[in-house]
Amino acid sequence: MTNKQANGYGYMTEERIMIRDAAREFTMKEVLPVANQLDGPDGEIPMELRQKMADMGYFGITIPEEYGGMGMGTFEYCLICEQLSRGWMSVASMVARAQGGFIKNSMPEEMRRKYLPMVVRGEFMNASALSEPDTGSDLASMSCRAELVGDEWVLNGAKYWCTFADGADYINIFARTSKPTDPKRRGEGISCFLVEKKRGEFPPGMVGNPIPKIGYFGWKTFELALTDLRLPKENLIGEPGKAFLIMAKGLETARAHTAARAIGLAQGALEDATAYAKDRKQFGMPIAEYQAIRFKIATMATEIEAARQLMYYVCNEIDSGRRCDKEASMVKYFATEMAERVTSEAMQILGGAGYTKLFAVERYWRDARLTKIFEGTSEIQQRIIANHLLGKSVVEEMIADRAFQSTVGARKETA
Numbered sequence: 001m002t003n004k005q006a007n008g009y010g011y012m013t014e015e016r017i018m019i020r021d022a023a024r025e026f027t028m029k030e031v032l033p034v035a036n037q038l039d040g041p042d043g044e045i046p047m048e049l050r051q052k053m054a055d056m057g058y059f060g061i062t063i064p065e066e067y068g069g070m071g072m073g074t075f076e077y078c079l080i081c082e083q084l085s086r087g088w089m090s091v092a093s094m095v096a097r098a099q100g101g102f103i104k105n106s107m108p109e110e111m112r113r114k115y116l117p118m119v120v121r122g123e124f125m126n127a128s129a130l131s132e133p134d135t136g137s138d139l140a141s142m143s144c145r146a147e148l149v150g151d152e153w154v155l156n157g158a159k160y161w162c163t164f165a166d167g168a169d170y171i172n173i174f175a176r177t178s179k180p181t182d183p184k185r186r187g188e189g190i191s192c193f194l195v196e197k198k199r200g201e202f203p204p205g206m207v208g209n210p211i212p213k214i215g216y217f218g219w220k221t222f223e224l225a226l227t228d229l230r231l232p233k234e235n236l237i238g239e240p241g242k243a244f245l246i247m248a249k250g251l252e253t254a255r256a257h258t259a260a261r262a263i264g265l266a267q268g269a270l271e272d273a274t275a276y277a278k279d280r281k282q283f284g285m286p287i288a289e290y291q292a293i294r295f296k297i298a299t300m301a302t303e304i305e306a307a308r309q310l311m312y313y314v315c316n317e318i319d320s321g322r323r324c325d326k327e328a329s330m331v332k333y334f335a336t337e338m339a340e341r342v343t344s345e346a347m348q349i350l351g352g353a354g355y356t357k358l359f360a361v362e363r364y365w366r367d368a369r370l371t372k373i374f375e376g377t378s379e380i381q382q383r384i385i386a387n388h389l390l391g392k393s394v395v396e397e398m399i400a401d402r403a404f405q406s407t408v409g410a411r412k413e414t415a
């Protein structure tokens, strides 16, 4: 067994090593130079790069071959996205805007045949609108509403943090279509809609304004106002009121994918810091000769590898069809916290140079910071893990009951 194979402790087949190495080569040649040039509030991931990603098959990694995809699993998806994120996290995120998501899992065959080949070609990219101004971690409290009027759904409300809302070809909008009936199932009554739109525009009934964020550049993130946004009846995805069930199916993969992005960022920071430490001389010697720096690098590498191995395990569980929501939360939590520590340590190794736009480390650090917040904050992951180990706390039951009363109450007022 070669060293490279040993790196996966049994998970890394010859084929997976090839897939990983090809993604690494693509990243270093096509992604990293573009990221270093374009990362900033107005820079956009260029169409040319998107076309190259489509040519590599990256928009259809997990889409079955019969629809033109690569027909691979979560393992390969995360393997590739870790590498892409080493260059630019937003590019690894764009890969997640394809893959067919809800279309693949919850739409009729006729729709799959229509849309999935377009997804693979990078011609049908997604944005997701779940969060709202007053609804973040507690998604069940969303107040955006959809009402069936004749043959159309009519959507009203506000959405927040919708990344890529302008550039996407369709947006998955989540809205309440009925009130929940049980405090233990507050997510009941929320539905998911497919809103097709022209690229670069918002559809009639939707107005978008960009939010001034501090990283995750390459695309913009929007607040959206929906006023009588009208959709054909058939644009409801899955059964009405069951969107939380659809979402739950993809949560483990989404968490593994965020871990992969965090690991890629940390790996980039480690490589850059190592190269800098060997080159930078102080007190007559490369700083890599000083134990303080050597130990930092040793700790960074160890933490990255621990996160990576946990990610391999989680991906393998997902692909084997076994539930692993506790472990998926663990890897999301561990890898993202690790990425913030490691990218910050890399910045320390670069000294003042790390605090400039002249090196990529500040970008890795800014993007790593976000991984602890989106796709469920660190605290929400800890909550899931603790609930598995201890059962739900009494306080949580009380809070859920109170939140249920307010959702039902608010519904009565607007009825």
Ligand SMILES: Cc1cc2nc3c(=O)[nH]c(=O)nc-3n(C[C@H](O)[C@H](O)[C@H](O)COP(=O)(O)OP(=O)(O)OC[C@H]3O[C@@H](n4cnc5c(N)ncnc54)[C@H](O)[C@@H]3O)c2cc1C
Binding pocket: 127, 128, 129, 130, 131, 135, 136, 137, 138, 160, 161, 162, 163, 164, 213, 216, 221, 370, 373, 374, 375, 376, 377, 378, 379, 380, 383
């Ligand atoms: C750059 C960016 C891009 C994004 N893109 C998208 C997107 O494309 N689509 C989309 O729908 N959303 C998107 N989001 C939203 C993201 O998913 C939310 O920010 C995230 O879920 C957290 O919600 P919040 O910001 O409202 O924080 P809040 O939920 O208000 O949380 C604030 C703090 O309270 C803590 N907290 C909350 N509840 C609990 C609890 N029960 N126990 C302990 N601590 C708790 C949180 O951990 C956090 O520290 C994006 C966010 C950002 C910043």
